[in-house]
Amino acid sequence: MKYPFLGWTGQTIGVTAPSSGLREQQQEWVERAVEQVQARQMNVRLGETIWSHQLAESAPVKQRAEELNHMMTDETIDAVIPPFGGERAIDLLPELTPATYQTKWLLGYSDISTLLLSLTLQTGIATAHGPNFVELRSEEWDETTSAWRRVLATPTGGT
Template sequence: MIKYPFLENGATIGVTAPSSGVPAELHGLLKTACERMKMNGFHVICGDTVWNQDKARSASAEKRAEEFNAMMLDDNIHIIIPPWGGELLIEMLEYLDFDNIQNKWILGYSDTSLLLLATTLKTGIATAHGTNLIDLRGEYSDDTTKMWQSVLSTKKGESILQQSSFKYQKEWEFDKPTPCIFNLTEETEWKSTSNSKVTIKGRLLGGCIDTIRHLIGTPFGEIQNFKENYIKGESIIWFFENCGLSTTDLRRSLVQMKLAGWFESCSGIVFGRSPANYPVSNYTAEDVYKELSEELQIPIIYDIDCGHVPPQITLINGAYAEVESNSGKGAILQNFI
């Protein structure tokens, strides 16, 4: 059975950097984000790791794990939100105290999704794939991003519906932040390999494919144990987003997942918009999706609001979901059961 944390009003946010910290020249972004959270009624506690960044990481693996473990055990901290992702979170997994992880939300994406998926698979505690803290520093959040708080305040046994965005951000313009941080200029269009209405039902699992693929074959990526211990063999909806892989690397990663048994009892797959998906010899991402759909005989929806091309829907690892795509629009109903 999945365990769902619950976000109370006035909760205390623990900010730690399990992957990349914030370099000195960008400390202003983090301070602004923390102040915005306080203005919105939260309390904020920042760990030491968030203020440092050297050699592609915030601190040693042991230090990062120590701070995360301490925040998990601290009853005065109710949710953990890293400032952003990074590159080397995988180093700290072996030092995490999964036996004593508390039932509190962890929210983020990119490299943070490695921590999210490992935690849900190891413990059965739901985790939240969505916005990071830095992107909550605006005067307000767009309609898609702002749903993170409503989603995390959903009670066990209840459900919450999220709709596809109206527009998305094509390119990051860090020197031109809007009041909601993102520059939402392009029309959102959810697509599917069948070019028709698609509905998929199952338990959500996923994250940034660049990083979570490295859980395959480790004690932190045991899908079969998760299915037997926490969802009793129910079907899975995988959600992936590609940060930087070429189409051939994406294909290799998906085939490896298939060979490792990750797609057994899979009812469908959804892919987020990608800033990458670089074609190789005219082999496109759409080719990858179509081939995978045909091989697995499952529906695939792509270009959804998930990942490094914001805004993004808050997706809960472990939740039972109904995902629908029709005529370019989409919706995700998540049930906390």
């Protein structure tokens, strides 16, 4: 198993919507999450797919897959966290190119679990079941929400 490492400061989080995107009234959630993540000394790169939502998906399957593939291969992105789940992530599986992915964290839950399992089984890269990006919008993170940083920053050989 290959365990990615996400340090405590200066890392870049990529946000893409491989399943559901944001309806207009939800878009401020991402803006607040960006503020909170940046306040914790991390950078954020937002994908285009997060800003739309139609018929249970953020964008057409090819666009969603291309954006996820790009973020997983981009060496300047240290982890990828979708805004939230949905019900259409499974459609991406034939379009993904996991053999080209960098060793980095993919974090999320709900529909994102489909991608987590597939990626780990195909590549041996560990993935993480944890908060989706919009859940990071609070000024104070509860113990469960904040655990992702501690866990993803575990050094090689650590526990």
